[in-house]
Amino acid sequence: MGGMVTVFRRELAGYFATPVAYVFIVIFLVMAGALTFTLGNFFTRSQADLQPFFTFVPWLFLFLVPALTMRLWAEERRLGTIELLLTLPLAQWEAVVGKFLAAWAFCGIALALTFPLVITVNALGNPDNGVILTGYLGCMMVAGAFLAVGAAISAMTKNQVIAFVLAVAACFFLTAAGSPVVTEFLSQRIPELAEIARAVSITERLGGFTRGVVTARDVIFFASFMAFFLFANTIAIDQRKAD
Amino acid sequence: MQALTALIEIERLTKRFGAFTAVDDVTFSVAKGEVLGFLGPNGAGKSTTMRMLAGFMTPTAGTARICGEDVVERPVAAKRHLGFLPEGAPTYPEMTVTGFLRFCGRARGFHGAALGDRVAHAMALTQLEGVRLQPVETLSKGFKRRVGLAAALLHDPAVLVLDEPTDGLDPNQKHEVRNLIRAMAPDKAIVISTHILEEVGAVCTRAVVIARGRVVADATPAELAARGPTMDAVFRALTLPAAEAA
Known part of the structure; x- marks a missing residue:
C-alpha cells in the first residue's frame, strides 16, 4: 500500500516536471471550451446545464488519454527504469495501480479546471448542480476506463506510437459502439452483436450520469472494467517485464 | 560451501x-x-x-x-x-538527484527524518552533494552512474x-x-x-x-x-x- 502511494506521488509529480501536464491541460481546456460554445450551441440552447460539454468530453479523452497512457510503461521500458522500478520492494500491482491512479488524478485536475463553465451556467441561470456533479463523475468514469485500457496496452509494447494508436482505436470502439450509426447498422445485419455493442458502449452510460442518473449497474460496469484492465496490466508486466 | x-x-x-x-x-x-x-x-x-x-x-x-x-x-x-544497480544505471531523467533518491527511499519504507538521513548519507558516500538539486538528465555519465549507485546503497542492504x-x-x-x-x-x-x-x-x-x-x-x-x-x-x-x- 505504501509502495502504491510512493509510485503515485512520483508519477503525478512527473507530469508537472515535464511539459506534458501543461500541454495536455491547455489543449483540453481550449478544445472543451471551443466545442461547447460552438458545436455544442451552449448559448442558443437556452438551457442552464453542461450537457453540450459532457457530450464532447469522451471525444476529447479519446485522443488525449492515450497520449498520457502511451508513455506509462513504454517509456519505462525505453529508459530501462522499469528494471529499477520492478526491483524495488513493491508488489507489481502497487506499481500498476499507483501509475493508474496518478494518471486518473491528473485527468481529474484537468476536468476540475473546467470550473469556469460551472460558474458561467450558474451566473446565467439556475442549473441543477447535482446533475452537473454526476456529469463530472461520469466523465471521471470514462477517463478511468480509457486510462485502464491504454495503460494495459502500453504494458504490452515498447513502442509508444503503437501504444498510442492501439489505445485510440480501443477508446474509439468504446465510444462509438453505442452510437446510432453503429447500433442501427448492426441490428439490421447482426442483431446479436448490436446488443453487445450497446452493452460495452460508454457513451450511453455517460448519458445516464449527465442526466443525473447514477445507477449501480453503470458504476459496477466502470469499476469492473477498470479492475479487469488493471489486472491484465499486472499480468502483462509480470509476463514480459524484461522484454 | x-x-x-x-x-x-x-x-x-x-x-x-x-x-x-x-x-x-x-x-x-x-x-x-x-x-x-x-x-x-x-x-x-x-x-x-x-x-x-x-x-x-x-x-x-x-x-x-x-x-x-x-x-x-x-x-x-x-x-x-537487496541493493541493485541495473546495467546502464537507469534513472528518471526529469527528477532531481534528491527527488530520485527520496523516491527510492520512500519505496523502501523510509519516512520523515530517517528518509532525509538515508538520502544525505547515500549522497555523501557517492559524492553527489554538489548536484543534489540538478535534474538527472543534465548530469554527466559518471554522475548518473553514481546516482544509480547511491540508490542501491541507500538502505544499507x-x-x-x-x-x-x-x-x-x-x-x-x-x-x-x-x-x-x-x-x-x-x-x-x-x-x-x-x-x-x-x-x-x-x-x-x-x-x-x-x-x-x-x-x-x-x-x-x-x-x-x-x-x-x-x-x-x-x-x-x-x-x-x-x-x-x-
Missing part, C-alpha cells in the same frame, strides 16, 4: 529465450564479507543472471535466494535485502548486486567507487559484474568467470592469475571456444 553464512545462493539457475540458452545451470553462493567479481565477455549471461537474482527476470529453471528469501516465491521480501558499477567513470571516480566497495565489503555480500580485469584484482575476493551462459571458473583472483602468463591470457583461454583460444 563456506563456514560463513551465504547471503546469496544461486542454484542451477537457467534462462532460455526460445531456443537460445542465455544462462545455463549456474550455481554459486556468496557469503558475507565476500566481493565476487562476475566476469565474462559481452553476451555471456552476466546481466541475465543478475536480473534473475534481482527478481526482474523469471528463471526458466533453478532458484536464487537472497538472505534465505526465494526471489521467485517471496520477491518483495528478497528485494528488501545486506546484499549488493552491481552491474558494471564503474563503467563510464574516469580513473579517479573508479578509484573512489572501488574504495567504497572495499569499505562496505566486511558487512555485506557483494556481486559486481565487469569486463575490466584489473578491477577484479583491485576489489574482489573471488572471481566467477562465465562464458556462453556457463560458469567456467570460480577461484580467487590470485589463483586465476596464476593459471597463465597474464590475466588477459587466462580470460581468453577460459572464455573463447577451445579452437580459437590457441
Whole structure:
C-alpha cells in the first residue's frame, strides 16, 4: 500500500516536471471550451446545464488519454527504469495501480479546471448542480476506463506510437459502439452483436450520469472494467517485464 | 560451501529465450564479507543472471535466494535485502538527484527524518552533494552512474548486486567507487559484474568467470592469475571456444 502511494506521488509529480501536464491541460481546456460554445450551441440552447460539454468530453479523452497512457510503461521500458522500478520492494500491482491512479488524478485536475463553465451556467441561470456533479463523475468514469485500457496496452509494447494508436482505436470502439450509426447498422445485419455493442458502449452510460442518473449497474460496469484492465496490466508486466 | 553464512545462493539457475540458452545451470553462493567479481565477455549471461537474482527476470529453471528469501516465491521480501544497480544505471531523467533518491527511499519504507538521513548519507558516500538539486538528465555519465549507485546503497542492504558499477567513470571516480566497495565489503555480500580485469584484482575476493551462459571458473583472483602468463591470457583461454583460444 505504501509502495502504491510512493509510485503515485512520483508519477503525478512527473507530469508537472515535464511539459506534458501543461500541454495536455491547455489543449483540453481550449478544445472543451471551443466545442461547447460552438458545436455544442451552449448559448442558443437556452438551457442552464453542461450537457453540450459532457457530450464532447469522451471525444476529447479519446485522443488525449492515450497520449498520457502511451508513455506509462513504454517509456519505462525505453529508459530501462522499469528494471529499477520492478526491483524495488513493491508488489507489481502497487506499481500498476499507483501509475493508474496518478494518471486518473491528473485527468481529474484537468476536468476540475473546467470550473469556469460551472460558474458561467450558474451566473446565467439556475442549473441543477447535482446533475452537473454526476456529469463530472461520469466523465471521471470514462477517463478511468480509457486510462485502464491504454495503460494495459502500453504494458504490452515498447513502442509508444503503437501504444498510442492501439489505445485510440480501443477508446474509439468504446465510444462509438453505442452510437446510432453503429447500433442501427448492426441490428439490421447482426442483431446479436448490436446488443453487445450497446452493452460495452460508454457513451450511453455517460448519458445516464449527465442526466443525473447514477445507477449501480453503470458504476459496477466502470469499476469492473477498470479492475479487469488493471489486472491484465499486472499480468502483462509480470509476463514480459524484461522484454 | 563456506563456514560463513551465504547471503546469496544461486542454484542451477537457467534462462532460455526460445531456443537460445542465455544462462545455463549456474550455481554459486556468496557469503558475507565476500566481493565476487562476475566476469565474462559481452553476451555471456552476466546481466541475465543478475536480473534473475534481482527478481526482474523469471528463471526458466533453478532458484536464487537472497538472505534465505526465494526471489521467485517471496520477491518483495528478497528485494528488501537487496541493493541493485541495473546495467546502464537507469534513472528518471526529469527528477532531481534528491527527488530520485527520496523516491527510492520512500519505496523502501523510509519516512520523515530517517528518509532525509538515508538520502544525505547515500549522497555523501557517492559524492553527489554538489548536484543534489540538478535534474538527472543534465548530469554527466559518471554522475548518473553514481546516482544509480547511491540508490542501491541507500538502505544499507545486506546484499549488493552491481552491474558494471564503474563503467563510464574516469580513473579517479573508479578509484573512489572501488574504495567504497572495499569499505562496505566486511558487512555485506557483494556481486559486481565487469569486463575490466584489473578491477577484479583491485576489489574482489573471488572471481566467477562465465562464458556462453556457463560458469567456467570460480577461484580467487590470485589463483586465476596464476593459471597463465597474464590475466588477459587466462580470460581468453577460459572464455573463447577451445579452437580459437590457441
